Amino acid sequence: MYSHSMHSGSYLRSHGMSDDTLTVIYKAVVLLAKILHAISACWGFTTASDRQRIEAVVRRGVRLGFYRRDDPSIGQLVDVMDETLFATVLRHCQHVLRYILPENALTHAVLA
Numbered sequence: 001m002y003s004h005s006m007h008s009g010s011y012l013r014s015h016g017m018s019d020d021t022l023t024v025i026y027k028a029v030v031l032l033a034k035i036l037h038a039i040s041a042c043w044g045f046t047t048a049s050d051r052q053r054i055e056a057v058v059r060r061g062v063r064l065g066f067y068r069r070d071d072p073s074i075g076q077l078v079d080v081m082d083e084t085l086f087a088t089v090l091r092h093c094q095h096v097l098r099y100i101l102p103e104n105a106l107t108h109a110v111l112a
Contacts, residue, residue, distance in 0.1 A: 010064065019065055026066035030057065036077060040085070043078045051075070
């Protein structure tokens with residue numbers, strides 16, 4: 001599935017491309033373009049097996065030196081993306097997804 005991208009990275013490394021540049025390319029091409037662009041829409045429907053296969057792509061990137069071990073996992077990246085989207089929907093009352101949220105409920109607390 002992603003072997004072509006991994007092979008391309010190895011090829012670029014063999015021709016002198018720096019590890020920092022390869023990391024940027026891996027994150028842009030493999031993680032963003034191929035995995036993260038639509039994953040938040042279906043992440044909740046994935047099985048443990050599906051998630052292991054997706055994380056295997058990241059582990060292979062770590063093994064090849066394209067992704068650092070201390071970089072976020074796919075699960076962490078999805079969580080950040082979801083939180084960012086939710087915050088954006090809350091901030092912008094004209095957001096296309098705003099209609100999905102319930103109206104703000106005003107609550108009055110009685111302090112004794």
